[in-house]
């Protein structure tokens with residue numbers, strides 16, 4: 001057994017005992033109450049899940065095992081000469097609960113490179129789809145085709161002990177994370193680059209190799225990918241992609257099945273697809289206004305037009321956050337350092353100056369501030385990555401790190417099948433009448 005797996009086993013046994021004690025001694029204590037409004041309105045604010053990898057504070061934003069995004073950018077290992085964290089390090093932190101050393105990160109880079117082979121039938125499955133298919137659909141078809149490789153499903157079919165679930169889930173997780181960049185890059189090159197594919201370079205770190213297979217060997221783009229893959233990885237357990245992966249995994253569906261389910265949720269425009277919507281919205285605005293950098297008044301007018309058409313302003317608002325998303329700020333800092341004078345970036349910043357005030361005026365938007373999706377597109381376009389329909393796939397490759405680390409914990413802690421109670425409106429009416 002590799003030393004990271006051994007370490008995870010020890011950590012999981014320790015926490016497993018603590019959780020048992022917690023349930024035994026405090027299992028009947030209330031931590032929340034549920035209102036009728038919450039039941040109808042997306043279960044917002046109900047504490048009903050455990051997710052070890054990260055915790056969201058409404059004002060401060062996400063913390064991964066206690067570390068904020070600025071702290072991660074400072075403390076996680078970097079590549080030689082680089083300034084952005086290596087996502088391998090974030091995965092280690094989420095899985096083990098401790099900051100990794102450089103050696104830990106190198107170990108993961110090497111392990112993922114060794115496990116990255118994707119069988120040809122996966123590419124054949126993608127090839128069977130029309131070229132017009134959305135990249136997220138192609139990506140998910142690839143993941144589903146790869147499910148044949150699940151060691152968890154195979155061991156379960158052969159009859160495995162409950163005690164071993166975590167071990168097979170761990171193996172599936174490592175294999176899947178190792179292979180996702182190749183599948184994603186295949187989709188990109190097939191759809192946008194005439195099917196001219198680029199072979200992986202096993203000497204590169206996970207994010208840099210992904211950039212390379214996509215066809216972007218610029219050092220700046222590789223740094224962007226390291227940052228991008230780090231900040232999109234996890235956002236505690238209740239968001240659609242994390243919650244779906246956890247829910248489907250709770251039926252003992254393997255990592256491939258559970259992750260594909262989560263990706264179908266990420267493909268929704270109110271969740272991950274918002275990043276493509278943002279850049280589309282900005283490009284449309286620029287085109288409508290005749291090109292160049294619009295004035296603040298023009299942006300204001302365009303925002304009001306969007307709202308008057310009954311649409312949301314993409315990239316703004318959040319179900320839990322109530323301040324500017326630190327993932328937005330991290331990207332803004334990257335842009336200030338590397339691409340100050342980029343026209344689209346400057347528009348993104350002007351939109352940031354304009355939108356919150358207008359959304360606040362509406363009186364109903366709980367969070368008028370930008371989320372992670374408001375900035376990412378402009379950074380990608382700067383490096384020539386203009387195919388915005390693909391952006392959610394990048395988000396998905398990163399999200400694998402968080403939701404799959406969580407899935408390992410779910411099986412290690414032997415969490416049961418998830419099955420909350422639902423009621424009918426008829427039941428609600430009788431409840432309200434006191435019957």
Ligand code: CMX
Nearest residue numbers: 270271272274312313314315316317318319364365366367
């Ligand atoms: N533009 C216009 N109206 C908005 C808005 C926005 N950016 N954000 C919220 N509102 C509206 C809602 O549509 C809702 O209107 P109705 O009452 O008429 O239905 C009202 O304000 C209250 O919504 P809320 O409680 O503030 O927000 P929710 O928790 O219901 O939804 C979210 C959160 C993210 C879906 C919403 O803010 C939104 O649609 N934003 C734009 C899409 C987006 O950027 N999504 C990405 C989120 C990050 C991610 O998951 O990747």
